[in-house]
Amino acid sequence: MIAKTPEPPYYAVIFSSVRTPIDEGYDEMSDAMEELVKKQPGFLGFESARNEIGITVSYWKDLESIRNWRNNSEHTIARLTGRNKWYKSYKVRIAKVEGDYDFLKG
């Protein structure tokens, strides 16, 4: 689903990743993090797609909300497990959304 986000400005965290062949525990952790992130103050929505690489973009009210999510203890455990098991490489970019527009077939 395309995230319904408010009028800019807001923030995007672009998480681009390449997986290892290890699947053990990945879906469970992914589902748990999806539930948890939705409860975070300042979380606005997310979008995710994967084939050769994965791209997950989460949207946030401000940088403080992003920092709080980064420091969340369950998220930190997930991140460390991800580095050990599920991800071969990844890149995180933090970006301020300055403008947006939609197309919806009428």
Add this chain to the structure above:
Amino acid sequence: MIAKTPEPPYYAVIFSSVRTPIDEGYDEMSDAMEELVKKQPGFLGFESARNEIGITVSYWKDLESIRNWRNNSEHTIARLTGRNKWYKSYKVRIAKVEGDYDFLKG
């Protein structure tokens, strides 16, 4: 592939889309746009993934480069064809990347 981008700041265009069932001409246009975008001044790289939704993030030196690409005539034709045929809905977000970090398994 995860795009190799320079030190921030730079810009990201996050293109999130839902396809129609129409495939005719899509791959050809997609390949042609990929070749064309690489030649644009200020283009820094892109990442793309699709399953239920598609997310393509292109990276740019500045807003002027993004505007020039938006006004490129071949790109404009592709965009209009996309609205008519290939996309049910999409959202474009323009964002200034303020920070990034990498993880690469040692």
